[in-house]
Amino acid sequence: xxxxxxxxxxxxxxxxxxxxxxxxxxxxxxxxxxxxxxxxxxxxxxxxxxxxxxxxxxxxxxxxxxxxxxxxxxxxxxxxxxxxxxxxxxxxxxxxxxxxxxxxxxxxxxxxxxxxxxxxxxxxxxxxxxxxxxxxxxxxxxxxxxxxxxxxxxxxxxxxxxxxxxxxxxxxxxxxxxxxxxxxxxxxxxxxxxxxxxxxxxxxxxxxxxxxxxxxxxxxxxxxxxxxxxxxxxxxxxxxxxxxxxxxxxxxxxxxxxxxxxxxxxxxxxxxxxxxxxxxxxxxxxxxxxxxxxxxxxxxxxxxxxxxxxxxxxxxxxxxxxxxxxxxxxxxxxxxxxxxxxxxxxxxxxxxxxxxxxxxxxxxxxxxxxxxxxxxxxxxxxxxxxxxxxxxxxxxxxxxxxxxxxxxxxxxxxxxxxxxxxxxxxxxxxxxxxxxxxxxxxxxxxxxxxxxxxxxxxxxxxxxxxxxxxxxxxxxxxxxx
Amino acid sequence: xxxxxxxxxxxxxxxxxxxxxxxxxxxxxxxxxxxxxxxxxxxxxxxxxxxxxxxxxxxxxxxxxxxxxxxxxxxxxxxxxxxxxxxxxxxxxxxxxxxxxxxxxxxxxxxxxxxxxxxxxxxxxxxxxxxxxxxxxxxxxxxxxxxxxxxxxxxxxxxxxxxxxxxxxxxxxxxxxxxxxxxxxxxxxxxxxxxxxxxxxxxxxxxxxxxxxxxxxxxxxxxxxxxxxxxxxxxxxxxxxxxxxxxxxxxxxxxxxxxxxxxxxxxxxxxxxxxxxxxxxxxxxxxxxxxxxxxxxxxxxxxxxxxxxxxxxxxxxxxxxxxxxxxxxxxxxxxxxxxxxxxxxxxxxxxxxxxxxxxxxxxxxxxxxxxxxxxxxxxxxxxxxxxxxxxxxxxxxxxxxxxxxxxxxxxxxxxxxxxxxxxxxxxxxxxxxxxxxxxxxxxxxxxxxxxxxxxxxxxxxxxxxxxx
Numbered sequence: 037x038x039x040x041x042x043x044x045x046x047x048x049x050x051x052x053x054x055x056x057x058x059x060x061x062x063x064x065x066x067x068x069x070x071x072x073x074x075x076x077x078x079x080x081x082x083x084x085x086x087x088x089x090x091x092x093x094x095x096x097x098x099x100x101x102x103x104x105x106x107x108x109x110x111x112x113x114x115x116x117x118x119x120x121x122x123x124x125x126x127x128x129x130x131x132x133x134x135x136x137x138x139x140x141x142x143x144x145x146x147x148x149x150x151x152x153x154x155x156x157x158x159x160x161x162x163x164x165x166x167x168x169x170x171x172x173x174x175x176x177x178x179x180x181x182x183x184x185x186x187x188x189x190x191x192x193x194x195x196x197x198x199x200x201x202x203x204x205x206x207x208x209x210x211x212x213x214x215x216x217x218x219x220x221x222x223x224x225x226x227x228x229x230x231x232x233x234x235x236x237x238x239x240x241x242x243x244x245x246x247x248x249x250x251x252x253x254x255x256x257x258x259x260x261x262x263x264x265x266x267x268x269x270x271x272x273x274x275x276x277x278x279x280x281x282x283x284x285x286x287x288x289x290x291x292x293x294x295x296x297x298x299x300x301x302x303x304x305x306x307x308x309x310x311x312x313x314x315x316x317x318x319x320x321x322x323x324x325x326x327x328x329x330x331x332x333x334x335x336x337x338x339x340x341x342x343x344x345x346x347x348x349x350x351x352x353x354x355x356x357x358x359x360x361x362x363x364x365x366x367x368x369x370x371x372x373x374x375x376x377x378x379x380x381x382x383x384x385x386x387x388x389x390x391x392x393x394x395x396x397x398x399x400x401x402x403x404x405x406x407x408x409x410x411x412x413x414x415x416x417x418x419x420x421x422x423x424x425x426x427x428x429x430x431x432x433x434x435x436x437x438x439x440x441x442x443x444x445x446x447x448x449x450x451x452x453x454x455x456x457x458x459x460x461x462x463x464x465x466x467x468x469x470x471x472x473x474x475x476x477x478x479x480x481x482x483x484x485x486x487x488x489x490x491x492x493x494x495x496x497x498x499x500x501x502x503x504x505x506x507x508x509x510x511x512x513x514x515x516x517x
Numbered sequence: 518x519x520x521x522x523x524x525x526x527x528x529x530x531x532x533x534x535x536x537x538x539x540x541x542x543x544x545x546x547x548x549x550x551x552x553x554x555x556x557x558x559x560x561x562x563x564x565x566x567x568x569x570x571x572x573x574x575x576x577x578x579x580x581x582x583x584x585x586x587x588x589x590x591x592x593x594x595x596x597x598x599x600x601x602x603x604x605x606x607x608x609x610x611x612x613x614x615x616x617x618x619x620x621x622x623x624x625x626x627x628x629x630x631x632x633x634x635x636x637x638x639x640x641x642x643x644x645x646x647x648x649x650x651x652x653x654x655x656x657x658x659x660x661x662x663x664x665x666x667x668x669x670x671x672x673x674x675x676x677x678x679x680x681x682x683x684x685x686x687x688x689x690x691x692x693x694x695x696x697x698x699x700x701x702x703x704x705x706x707x708x709x710x711x712x713x714x715x716x717x718x719x720x721x722x723x724x725x726x727x728x729x730x731x732x733x734x735x736x737x738x739x740x741x742x743x744x745x746x747x748x749x750x751x752x753x754x755x756x757x758x759x760x761x762x763x764x765x766x767x768x769x770x771x772x773x774x775x776x777x778x779x780x781x782x783x784x785x786x787x788x789x790x791x792x793x794x795x796x797x798x799x800x801x802x803x804x805x806x807x808x809x810x811x812x813x814x815x816x817x818x819x820x821x822x823x824x825x826x827x828x829x830x831x832x833x834x835x836x837x838x839x840x841x842x843x844x845x846x847x848x849x850x851x852x853x854x855x856x857x858x859x860x861x862x863x864x865x866x867x868x869x870x871x872x873x874x875x876x877x878x879x880x881x882x883x884x885x886x887x888x889x890x891x892x893x894x895x896x897x898x899x900x901x902x903x904x905x906x907x908x909x910x911x912x913x914x915x916x917x918x919x920x921x922x923x924x925x926x927x928x929x930x931x932x933x934x935x936x937x938x939x940x941x942x943x944x945x946x947x948x949x950x951x952x953x954x955x956x957x958x959x960x961x962x963x964x965x966x967x968x969x970x971x972x973x974x975x976x977x978x979x980x981x982x983x984x985x
Contacts (some may be wrong), residue, residue, distance in 0.1 A: 092793045094629055096599070097874060098622035102615065103605035116580040122587060122606040139581040172625045195794045231795060231917055238797065240917045279922075281945065281982040282763040312574065314682040314717060316724070394580060429912035431924070435682065435717055435724040436755075438941050440924035442912030461922040462913035464943050464982075492683075511760070513913070513922040513943025515980040 052158045054218050055080045055208040056106070056124065064129045065151045065212050068110050070137035075111040075376070077211040078133075079349060080104075080124065081391040084168065085203040090179040092195065098172060107391040108132045110140040111373065117141070120392050153216040159346035160206075160220030161339060163250035167202035167224055170251045175200045178254065182228045182263040189267035192274060194238075195231035198263075202251070209351030217351045223342065223497060224253040225486060228266045234274035241269025242444070246486030246497075248344040269426070269445055272457050279446065279461035279514025285421035286463065286510045287414055287449065292427045292484035294500025296507075297332055298402055299430040299439035300467040301325075302500075303491070305359050306385075306397040307374040309434045316437035316468050317365065325365045326471035329407055332360040334369055336384055336400035342486035342499040343400035350386035350395050357383045359402075360471075371397045389494040399489060401499035407477025411504035414476045416452035422512055423447045423454055424463070429487070437467040440513075462513040470507055478504030536607075537565045539704035542694035545607065549591065549616060550696045557620075558594040558698045560634040560831070563587070563607065564871040566691030569657060573664035573684045581661065588871040593619040597628035603872035635831035635853035635863060636699045642827040642834035643818045647707035651735030652690045660686050660736065663712060667741060671716045674749040677756060679724070682715040688736070693871070701832035710736050711966060712744055718752035725758065725940075727751030728906065732823065732966025751905045755926060758940040761983040767901035767956060768944060768976045769930060771891055774904045776969035778976075780882055782948045783813060785916040786840050787866075787877040788855025797919040797949050798846060807844040807952035810887055813971075814839045815850060815866065817880035824881030824968020830869035835880060838864045841952070852877040884971035887958035891973045894959050898975060901930035902939070919947040925981075942983035951976055 054061070061078055068076035082104040089096045106129060107120040117139025121132040179198040186196045205221045225246035232239045243266040245257050288296060304315040311318075317325060326332075336354030338344055345354050350372040358366050370378075371386030374397060387398035415423060423446060430441030440462045448455040483501035536542045546561040553559040566586045572579040589612060590603040600622030602615040668684035688710040695703045713730035729747035731739050770778060790796040798806060817826045817835035826835050831853055839847040848861065852875050856863035868878035895903060908924030915921075922945040929936040946954070959972035 088625070095625065095627040096629075097601055098625050099601040099603070099874065100615070100618045100622060101603045101605075101872060102611055104611075105605065113577075114575070115578045118580055118582040120582075120584050122608075135583050139583055141578070141581075172622070176625050233794070237919065238795070238917050240915060273918075279945075281980050283983075283985055309682075312682050313680050313724070314715075314726075392584065392586070394582065429909070431909045431912065433726055433908065435726045436940065438908070438924065438926070440909035440913065440943070442909060442922075460913075460915050460918065460920040461945060462909050462924060462943050464908075464924045464941055466941055511941060511943065511982055511984075513924070513945045513982045515922075515945045517763070517980075 054156050055082055055206060058153055058156065058216065060126050060129065061210045061216065062151045062153055064108065064133045065210060066149065067130050068108050068133040068137050069149055069212055073110045073112045073137060073140055075212055077109045077209065078106055079391055080106040080208040081205065083203065083205040083390065085201065086167065087199060087201040088172070088175045088179060089199050090183055091197040095176050095179065103390065105391045106132065108136040109394065110136040112140040115140055116394065118394050149212065151212055152214055153210060154214045157217040159218065161248060161346065163222045165251035167222065167251045168204065178226065178259050182259040185260040186228060186230050186263040186267045189264060190271055192232045192234055192271065193230050193267050194233040196228070198228040201225045207349065209347065209349065211351065215351040217347050219346045221248065221345055222250050223248050224250060226253065226257065226259060226262065228263045230267045230270040232270035232274050236274065239270050239273035239276065241266045241273065244485045246342050247340045248342060249340050273459070276457040276459045278516040279458040280512050280516050281514045283509045283511050285418050286507045287418060287421065287423045288427070288502065288505050288507065289423065289425040290478065290480045290503050291482040291501060293424065293502040293505065294403055294484045295427045295430050295441050295487070297404055297502065298399065298500050299432040299441055300465065300470050301332065302399050302402050303432050304434045304437065304467055305368045307368040307370045308397045310368050311374060314435045316434065321365050321367065323365055324363050325468065326360050326363040327474040328363040329474050329477045330360055330363050330471060331405040332402070333358050333405060334399055334402045338401045338499065341401045341483060342497045348384045348386045349388045350382065352382045352384045352386060354400065355384040369397050369399065371395055387496050389496055393494050396492065398491065398496050399498050403483065403501040404477065404503065404505065406479055406481035406503045409476045409478045411478040411480050414478055414504050414506050415449060415454065417476065417506065418449045419451060421449045422458065423449050432467065438464065439467055440464045464511045464513060470510065473508040474505055475508050476506040480504055537692060539692040539694055539706050542692055543696060543702060543704040546694050546696035547702070549612065550698055552616065553698050556595055558634050560592040560695065560697035561589065562695045562871050563589040564691060564693045566689050568687065568689040569660055570687040571661050571664040571685060573668045576665065576669070578661055589615065590871050590873065591616055591619045592634060592874065593623045594633055595623045597630055597632050598623045598626040599632050600626060601874050631854055631858040633853065634697045634699055635701060635833050637701055638833060638863065640834040640836055640865065645820050645825050645827050647705065647734065647825070649708050649735035651737050652688045652708040652710055655736050660688070663736065667712055667714050667744065670741065670745045671714055671748055674745060675753050677718045677720060677753050678716055678749060679719045680717045682717060684714040686712050695832040697832065703828040703832040705827060708734050710734065710739060712739050712741065714744060714748045716748040716752040718756055720756045725752050725755035730966065754928060755905065755938045755940060758926065758938040760941045761929060761939040761981060763983050763985065764981055765978050766981045767898045768979050769895055769898060769901055769903045770974045770976065772963035772965060772971050772973055774907065775971045775974040776965045776967050777907060777910070778951065779813065779884060779971060779974065780879065780967060780969045781910065781914060782952060783840055783882050784879050785948065786849050788849050788851040788859055789876055790916065791849050792855055792858055795917045801846050802848055804846055805844050806846045807841050808955040809844045810958055811844050811952060811955050812842050812885035814883055815879050815881060816883045819881060819883060821964055822881040822883065822968060822970050823964055823966050826880055829865045830867035830875040833863055833865040836865045838866060850877040850879065880968060882969045884958070886960045886962050886972040888960045889957065890961060891959060894957055894973055894975050895930055895935065896933040897957060898930045899932055902981065903928045903930055903935060916948070919949050921946050921948055921951065939983070942981060945980045945982060954978055
């Protein structure tokens, strides 16, 4: 698996320097300020990605993508102008800078400011094996092995797909405050999905792993084991019965349950929503917003996790931010724009999908700190309820606080013991209420699978994690009465 | 304002040199196709777009974004092996590297005799003009006013409205071209415009929201009255919501919600899902899969649909595709690959972004109307729920097993009358059951920005999960 780089394509890694020269950046910022704006920023990006897809017994396609360009933001009062271009020549950048300045409608009566950029600060986690330098045949081989193992798991496995994907994103952020910094972000992902076919129809099982690392991802995960887990998940569900309908105690297993907090309160703690009165957590800093068992942290510095980076997309270093401590709301998450209006520092949560997007407040790796309870005791404490071993995605209305999330692997709990597997269904709750109903937190913390968080049409990679935990009651969207 | 990347006469590395007109893009695509080696099939898609978006907040312009984009995607096929590469610029160096990368990718894919680019099938494309001058001729100041007006009107509509999370206007104009070694060429241009708003209403402790949007081909198509009315009434009507009792209800879906639910189901009727055993509708052609009153097809040739198009994502002519007639499954949506593999032939249903591979999908789902207005449908329901919004469609719907479970808010219906608002509840069924449980279909078709054209629909006996 290692050293297979004899057919490697040449790396684009020319040096550790910035994507655009300092003099060009300074000139573009001066144009963008246009003599009157409060703030100007250049965000340049060079992103490459590759993927290999296996489906229906065949390597179907390999795809490669390249995207480079710059977005220029000009802030004047409360108004932001933004323009982006794929043209990274000084002329193309200057045109975009003028368009952004016009869009911000800044007055032309100010004094032209010259920009003193800081010394360039490049960053980037070390990558042991650059995915771009690994032979494509090696990647194909991983998918083939996963497929073979999944198909041989059982005769009822009727379809298998698998996907390998990597990305490398190099960014440059410079602004009129002098920030001049870059980052080099590499992510690698592997996923395998199975369909099992039984008397009650088709069922699916998926296993996905992804980290902010290079091809060394496969030093820590065995694709055959991932394939077995995906197959077992689909097979288990062949015997699943309809999920109950109504309100019951719910125990959530370690890892993927992090999506519960991502939806129940994560989004509601994003300062842009808070400031617009669109969060059920607005104005509640210092209050007991959750059970004392809840300590919730958002941590962009968690090396190698899916939501990790060195600097955010506004040039601010990633940080570990305690959001809720022992149930008390400590702080929200902030980006530069919202922090600037409040006269406080950004918390390093300003992110954007690409140079074509404006940054906004986003989560990184959001997790519930581990507790003291034995996971078996938590399950044992439930007479009649549901155990959710694996959660899928979710969605929240931050203003009302109502949120949903999907259970992709779940079991009944009867008299403290796990029972029959359940078909998929959604759970629904109200964030502020659910946070108060966390009755137990286990000592078995795990990070969950990699996720993509969507907000206002922008997707960014995020991680989350939880130990086993118990919610006194949630509404389960099944069909069985 | 549209100044960035303005590259008239530009040369060299910048993408300002690249084309914006359909004919220029087609020339570029054709030039790349001509670089095909004798054993290669090549398909090139490229696009240009110009967009403006405005977000209003607090009576001010929160942000104004202007942008131009190019994109290109190249498929290379050698001996039934497919490779793909794409880029977000038409710079010569990047395009050349991309073609090499697509060729290299093809070496590692595995052969399938059915894989290939589309070949001309003799179907004549309808002429549909998707371009309106209004997007480019409307000054930005007017676009800004639209967003500000939307926010102001929502704020002024009702004293219980406490604010607007965001009011936005967006538009785009652009061109798309496709050429391939099989002789297919297509070049089109299109415009679109939309507005959206999320209203916040409050009484006591709870805030409720109402989201609404409208879309069309140019600013004059947009119906602000309808958007304001919907956002305001949905948020205000939800004040005082409580969790309903668990039970079963008849769901009443207005055209917006009907388009979401029926679009989701019809969107699974694709050749790739069926051929790969990922659909509950495999082997069911000719069987009853829906209520007898239910007929829907994909019809991009209807110019009144906002999903109308002359060509599909592989350059074949779009055509009407029957899917369900009087409750009986007619067939599936195919692109050239699934069409060849199934023997059914492409139905001209390839959908794609320029930067992705084509796959079969819906363009313009059209549901045949029945009778009655939305109010009349509500009046015919004893115990039901008028749906305002659905949550968690991506996490609560499994298109393989058919399991369907989503969050919902709306107003209960009792004896034909709208009653109390409800939230924190879910509705659950399966995609298969939902089609069979269609009870009534209204008479007034709405052409929605999603491309779906549908009347309101009533679906019976859906499980509602709430309080004990």
